[in-house]
Amino acid sequence: MTDLADLTHRILDAARRAGAHDADAVAVQGTSIAIDVRQGQLEKAERSEGIDVGLRVLLGQRQACVSSSDSRPEALAAMAERAVAMAREAPADPTVGLAEAAQLAQVTDTTDLELYDPSPEPDPAALQDAALRAEAAALQNPGLSQVSETSAGYGRRQVHMAATNGFSGGYARSDIGLSCVAISGTGTGMERDYDYDSRIFQTDMRSPEEIGRTAAARAVERAGSRRPRTGAYPVLFDERIASSLIGHLVQAINGSAIARGASFLRDASGTQVLPAGMNLTEDPHRPRAFGSRRFDAEGLPTQTRAWVQDGVLTGWVLDLATGRKLGMPSTANASRGTGAPPSPSVTNLALTQGTASRDDLIAQMGTGLLVTSMIGSTINPNTGDYSRGAAGFWVQNGEIAYPVNECTIAGNLRDMWRGMIAANDARPHLSRVVPSLLVEGLTLAGD
Known part of the structure; x- marks a missing residue:
């Protein structure tokens, strides 16, 4: 795991060397998993990981923003130089500027907000199983024609922000979700409805069976x-x-x-x-x-x-x-x-x-x-x-x-x-x- 606090400060250092008067930087490192099933079979499985960084530089009343997914030192230097060059050409705006040091948050710890589930990342097979269970529960409704899509996903990300006014703070977030879209009727008489749940903590999720049954019942209610x-x-x-x-x-x-x-x-x-x-x-x-x-x-x-x-x-x-x-x-x-x-x-x-x-x-x-x-x-x-x-x-x-x-x-x-x-x-x-x-x-x- 990359030290995002260190990364944002390295970005700010690059901005200063490139000639920025002030700057702020944000770095996001995340992982996401997406699973789709249909007709009892796995239809899509995707996983992505990466780091995105953003830099805003200020030259007096002029500003410019750039972003990149490359955190190598030479890439950060090039990003900072590009941002400063863009800012020189930007129109002046008297409202741009960083916060004064006295305005900044003194408490940045988000532990008590419970934004991140520390339990292990769910296995893709477990997400697939949850989606299949939701689909199967929906199909038990005799009034249903089909389940058009059932999806399960998980994501976690670290975020850190820093600025030349002295601010530095970050947090972690996680989310898990499951959705089911059901269809009743046929041809021009088709009607669709859905149910879903999305939470920060995996243990707070409603059961896949409840989500599937609710989606099916809603679609059947819309028939005719x-x-x-x-x-x-x-x-x-x-x-x-x-x-x-x-x-x-x-x-x-x-x-x-x-x-x-x-x-x-x-x-x-x-x-x-x-x-x-x-x-x-x-x-x-x-x-x-x-x-x-x-x-x-x-x-x-x-x-x-x-x-x-x-x-x-x-x-x-x-x-x-x-x-x-x-x-x-x-x-x-x-x-x-x-x-x-x-x-x-x-x-x-x-x-x-x-x-x-x-x-x-x-x-x-x-x-x-x-x-x-x-x-x-x-x-x-x-x-x-x-x-x-x-x-x-x-x-x-x-x-x-x-x-x-x-x-x-x-x-x-x-x-x-x-x-x-x-x-x-x-x-x-x-x-x-x-x-x-x-x-x-x-x-x-x-x-």
């Missing part, structure tokens, strides 16, 4: 889907896809969009965007959550904050550069890969849950649509107008009546968010803990 009626109806977004509504909110309060004036929420800070009593909270320190981290990609300490408090929007998601553009401090939300400069993004989110179950909301909605899957997306960033293809189940008199597909739901996100009613069914281990959400009065385009 037809288009719903056209009109204005309440729509219940199932927990599996409800987080997309919150994703649109997060995109609209991203500092990059705000700084460009390209968000319909650009004047909404301090105003009501969700129902009273509803909070949207970010917790980057939640154990065993994929988004957790002690410091952001610029070395600033992360913290828990409410982006929406009692329904009121509290501010923007910022890194250092977007904060400078808006005359605000960073919210320690910088993220980055090896080939690009930092940009704002959120970590773990949780939306206030309600007291009603999903079934309670189905009964409450009377007649309308339960959406379980969505395709396509047309979101007007300047107005919040929303239109997406959807499939799910028609609800009649408070009960699920029949499956539906090939319909479009439309509305305006501002109105949708302010009228949402939350269920109590969010899965707590996900990075985005969002329950099923009932939205009144959306326009459905079907038959």
Whole structure:
């Protein structure tokens, strides 16, 4: 295993020798395994290992980023020289720059966040066995036509970041996952659905049999889907896809969009965007959550904050550069890969849950649509107008009546968010803990 802390500091040394005024570097070393099975046979087995390094150099108000998978000393020197040459030609930007030393995180140990499973890497044969068990369990459902794909995977990676302002910190992450996609019906009457699980710790995974059975049951439930009626109806977004509504909110309060004036929420800070009593909270320190981290990609300490408090929007998601553009401090939300400069993004989110179950909301909605899957997306960033293809189940008199597909739901996100009613069914281990959400009065385009 390469010493990534030493590697990032060698990259910084190369940048200084090449003429950089300031620089930061990131190194990622990882292993991934991917297994696909179909019809009881192994269809694909892939394993990859490698190191990726990224360097950002600054010459006054000019910056450039380069990346490489070659960590030899001569390659690092060439990368640094190339980055400095690029920076000399880059346009000046008064908002670029590293954090001040006083802003940097003092605690970088992530052990308590449990981001890495120390148990041995699973054998590819064990991943294949799990996928085969999920497929076999799905095929036990007599209403199923086929299992189109079953996949199992594992990954682990070490990350280290360092900068000329004195920051140096790293962490390890691991993940394991299993998914099954099932199909009911034949020809033009085919309907597909899925189930999956993805965790940091292998012992937290649901059983392959449960995943296969659930995927099959969902696909069979969708057999005989037809288009719903056209009109204005309440729509219940199932927990599996409800987080997309919150994703649109997060995109609209991203500092990059705000700084460009390209968000319909650009004047909404301090105003009501969700129902009273509803909070949207970010917790980057939640154990065993994929988004957790002690410091952001610029070395600033992360913290828990409410982006929406009692329904009121509290501010923007910022890194250092977007904060400078808006005359605000960073919210320690910088993220980055090896080939690009930092940009704002959120970590773990949780939306206030309600007291009603999903079934309670189905009964409450009377007649309308339960959406379980969505395709396509047309979101007007300047107005919040929303239109997406959807499939799910028609609800009649408070009960699920029949499956539906090939319909479009439309509305305006501002109105949708302010009228949402939350269920109590969010899965707590996900990075985005969002329950099923009932939205009144959306326009459905079907038959």
